[in-house]
Amino acid sequence: MTAREVLLARGVAKSYGGVAALREGRITLREGEIHALVGENGAGKSTFVKVLCGITPSDAGEVTLDGARLSLANPREATAHGIGFVAQELSLFPDLSVRDNLFPLSPERRLGLVDRKALDRRAAPVLERLGLGVDPAGAVGDLDLADRQLLEIGRAMLSDPRVLVLDEPTSAQGRDSVERLVGVLRGLADDGMALLYISHFLEEVLSLADRVTVLRDGRTVLDDVARPEVDLDRLVVAMIGEQPTGEAARPAPAEMREADDRRLRLVDVEVPGRLHGVSLEVAPGEIVGVAGLQGAGHVDVLRAVCGQVRPSAGRVRLPGGRQPRSLRDALCHGVGLVPSDRKGVGLMLDRSAWENVAAARWLGIGRGGPWLRRSAERARAVEVLGSLGFRGDLDAPTQELSGGNQQKVVFAKWLETDPAVMVLDDPTRGVDIGARAEMHDVIRRLAARGRAVLLASSDLAELCELCDRVAVLQRGRIVAELGGADLEQLGLSRAMNAGFVAGVVS
Template sequence: MLVASGLVKHYGGVTALDGVGIALDAGEVHALVGENGAGKSTLVKILSGVVRPEGGTVELDGAPVRFADARHAAAQGVAIVSQELMTYDDLTVLENLFPYGAPRRRGLVSTREMRRLAAPVLAELGLDPPPHAKVGALPLADRQLLEICRALLQDPRVLILDEPTSALPRDAAARLAAVTRRLAGRGLAVLYISHFLEEVMRVATRVTVLRDGRVVLPGAPAADVGLDSLVTAMLGQPARHAAAAAAAPRRPGGAAAARTAVALASVTVPGRLRDVSLTAAGGEIVGLAGLQGSGHLAVLDAVCGRARPASGTVRLPDGRSPRSPRHAVTMGVAYVSGDRKGRGLMLDKALWENITSVSWLGQGRGGVMPRRSRLVARSRAHLERLRVRGGVRARASELSGGNQQKAVFAKWLDADPAVLVLDDPTRGVDVGARGELHGIVRGLAAEGKAVLIASSDLAELVELCHRVVVLQHGRIVGTLAGDRLTEPELSLAMNAGFADPG
């Protein structure tokens, strides 16, 4: 259906693609995997018309094509769902589903026809938002599914799914996997990019691996590729089976662990939390888990000053309560979101400006006009510590997803917070970068900082946390720690509330 051959692309002195090729057959799910910076995003942008290659060819149905832009590619039958959400948050659900060429009746846009066309696709994805709701008010998972729905309404022949489950809870991810297989069964060619390798092995027919801008495993049958060999191809070295050794200890250590850094007492946020009480001590990594709308993300918002309790109190290390997000920052609260482009970075600014933005502008360190050389030097030290691939003066938009997320961490490291609030902090990053980010979190906890983390990846919570607090319908239904902190127990507690309260 679609064949790319010998693709070459450079960004400055960096080679993003060096003779890359891939072939997508009708009726198959072809997975594309690799570390952040391996060239996946550049390849996807070329296939979808966003970027033009400097060399190589692309053929669609046996005929050479050269897309002018993404809209032209979509008109030719190549649709993409990007890792970075492209929804129009100020528009309604229906307006987002039909941004171009909305159905008309007597010259006027027909919302009735829009709803008729959208209904079966929304139902297949298990999505039922109010059609006239503003998309910016929807949860991240719903916005991700909405983008997929929009792509399917274009009736594509080739569908590119770039990290489609990165913001989805487990049940929605499983539903999307089933939908993806059905689409391939109808004759679509699906290119599936994901950092969840177990998911890749379940969904894909074939797998291509990129490393450093080159193909190192070309279209191998997924049934013939083991998980370990897939990781070895990605990283260029054997996978290390050290998850148990690397996992956080089940009890935080050090003197800081005796000091309560965050305390919620009988907190109620109308429609989100009901009488929630919990604490996190310095040196402790506390997970928050629940199904969509259960309240676990509302706890993060309360700590960050984004949600004001109607009753109860939220106390930070100095004993005060956050009145607003800005006030929380001045009190030493860091917020790291998986939505790095929407809430994490100023994409048009240099990395040094991003990294020093909180400590300088938010906390007022260094005076009104600090010396730029000092800010740049400080930023460079953070980039080197986190092994970010990108110069200190590079724009944030030029980095791969994993390096962008490391830059978000660097920004908060520069602010030296007392409390870290993490919302899906490794969303859309590869297995190598994920391990590095986990190491950063453990290191910060070892320094005595309190960490609160919510994640759609249950394995991440089990691997990182000392304990996990589970919520349902705005209430705490249990706490898992020690030997009980396993994925099956956590899934059971989230879905049934059977965990013993802690």
């Protein structure tokens, strides 16, 4: 028997400044089902979600809930009608307690004071349903990322929604955290809730969703398809109109690896509480990955190379032999950095794409001369962004670009510095499959041009696809190194979790 329809959207359209972000959005959400909405960055997903959740009004189309037409003026009205929303970027206050984050606007009061016991009683069944054994009085900043994500969902659930919209809830989660979250969402659906699930991880979509809708260029191109009727190839073709480009040929850099002074080297690096005796080399033309569970130390390897942490013992040597003294020192001596948090530290969101591209070379490392030559710098930005397949307004504030285009701007600004070493921290986090393939091509081209590439990623498939070899860390130590035929997801996961692979024990 077909599940009962709860929310329907038909012909939804929205334009910004004459540019159509959404032309024809259609979707049907049903009781007890998880419905995935997928598409490339810029396909219209975020705009569609904003309309459904009352964040922005549509220009055309109709949204109904239980057969009654909705006209939402703001998110609070959406909540009142039973539509909950969990955004990709967490909106919790880390310095406040779990309780204060769950009830930020209308806490219950007794004799003029906040009735903490009453709030805790209201929160208890929601926290139990989510498997969150946290202290309501504890600070949110003390929770790990997985618990904070579940807490964000818990806050939405306190309004007892009929429909729950989740935008990229697993984009920054490790595998164990993803499995835990998936179990929670499946339980909510089994209890009759209608879930709209937006994700770039197509394998995740195929394992979780009951139905799938695909947007491309603001239009619904695959509408309300039952999961058994769709596979990965069909999703990819629907999203981008063609199969993604395959791996770019990259010659083996054997001759480049002979030049010792062009290698990136870490020798017995000690960082108290973080790294213990870490030794690693990356030759020109190599892509070397570092992997581990949260807090294992792999990200600290990147920070050491970039001069963000100073070793108490051992040494880090950039190509040419210099030891980085600070982030700026590293950047001025041939290191390019693509951070995982592109919005927080990777971009000036209120400035244009071309200004962001110019900033690293001209302002960051001082190679542009004493004066900013706007026309010349903009022309350079046009060239480098064009080589990355940038599709967006070069002069608009970067915050208005899609996630994929924002990441291309981050790549472009460091390509402009012509780095000898490129350090990449989750470089394709939160971008769609098309942009991901383009980013991979860029990374391979960097290696083919003789750059040493050091990559950390939460995506094991990405590490296996891109890297020549991967060093696995546990508790700040390298416990395994995989390459060649041994570099595959199962072995990598085993090494990260157990510290051994292919008979090599840490």
